[in-house]
Amino acid sequence: MGGRAANHSGYDEHLDGLAASARAALVREIELSGAWADDPVWREAFEAVPRHLFVPYYYVPAVGVTGGYERRWGEHPDPAARERWLRGAYADTPLATRLRDGELVSSSSQPSLMAMMLAALEIADGHRVLEIGAGTGYNAALLAHRLGDDDLVTTVDLEPEITESARRHLAAAGHRPVVVTGDGARGVPERAPYDRIIATCSLPAVPRAWLAQCRPGGGILTPFATGLLVLTVQDARHAEGRFLHTPAYFVPLRGGERSEPGVPGLGGVPRRARSDDLFRFLLALTRGSLDPQEAYALWEREGAPxxxxxxxxxxxxxxxxxxxxPEGPYVWSLPA
Structure with missing residues (x-):
């Protein structure tokens, strides 16, 4: 941190020790959340992969400034500021890593949510995995560590600056999965077929290219309508699955439509429903098929599913x- 001269002061050693203890505390926190209860092998990956190498800087809301951000970075000249950066890197929270005109365009997801998503993928030794949304590279590093073979992991992102920084972070952590610059909605056909596809960005429809690049019997996990959808692929044109229990809000793929835009026409819907996460999920899922009053009637009738x-x-x-x-009676068409 702050160049090689920092070694003479002993501050690098201090930060190394702090990183190790902070990472251990994060692993304990994820363990208590139950995120990897079904696949505890992920504990070893989170113990081994240093998150701070993937977030050399990030942004936190600035105190007293509405909509403003404060940049924290590992090369800050103030030792106390460097320490705040490092502690924040191991907090179980999402970290804003790229802003454009004040809007978040890339982030490092909440580690416990990442752990739950990775466990839900049901990855086995030898699986080939495609990640949509390279981000900082942290998730790809966790996958590479778990699989023990960097070449089994492919990660793709549209923006060259993101993929270049992900490559640097991955190399610093000792991993070299295949990092591709391209449109995630198209997948990476030249590296297919995949056993698992995981998206770390939201999108309004499931791209058919993903089905075509996934082996029959393979799985896709993607944010969708403020939830996490797990699909089992039957063949290049058919897939089906259910949502996990948790809410999830991700940066949109390619800066497109957000998962939960403002919903107009909520008149007549009781206040308790308007602010209820499960009702908002139903609104997002059925947008264009049900108006809010119809959605509320269904939500009440079915006991807030x-x-x-x-x-x-x-x-x-x-x-x-x-x-x-899937055969009804409650079905709603989705975008192709």
């Missing part, structure tokens, strides 16, 4: 969301 009761089916050129059963 949890995310796990919802699912999505992709069949050829058609896709639809459903509650409880």
């Amino acid at each position: 949890r995310r796990e009761r919802y699912g999505v089916t992709v069949s050829g050129e058609h896709a639809w969301a459903w509650l409880d059963d």
Whole structure:
């Protein structure tokens, strides 16, 4: 930190020790959350991969400045500021890593959410994995560590600055998965087929290219409508699956439409429903098919259904969301 001269002061050693203890505390916190209860092998990956190498700087809301951000960075001349940066790097929170005109365009996801998503992928030794949204490279490093073979992991992002910095961070951590600059919605066909595809950005539809690049029986995990959708791929044109229980809000793919835009026409919907996360999820999932009053009537009738009761089916050129059963009675068409 701050050049080689810092070694003579002993401050690098201090930060190394602080990083080790902070990482251990983060691992304990994730353990207590139950995020990897179904696949505890991920504990070793989070113990081994140093998150601070992937966030050499990040932004936190500035105190007393509405909409403003303060930059924290590991090369700050003030030792106390460097320490704040390092402690923040191991907090179980998402970190804003890129801003454009005051808008968040890239981030490092909350580690416990990352752990839950990785465990839900049900990765096995030898699996080939495609990550949509390279971000800082941290998630790709966790995947590479778990699989023990960097070449099994491919990560793609549209922006060259993001992929270049991800490569640097990965190399600093001792990993070299394949990092591709390109449109994540198109996948990376030259590296296919994949056993698993995981997206770390939200999008309004499941790209058919992902199905075509995934082996039959493979899995896709993607943010969708403020939730996390886990699909099992039957073949290049068919997939089906349900949502995990947790809410999830991600930066949109290619800076496109956000997962949860403002919903107009909520008149007649009780205040308690308007602010309820599960009702907002139903609104996001059925946007264009149900108006808010219809959604509220269904939500009340079905006892405020949890995310796990919802699912999505992709069949050829058609896709639809459903509650409880893909055959109905509650089904809603989705964008192709």
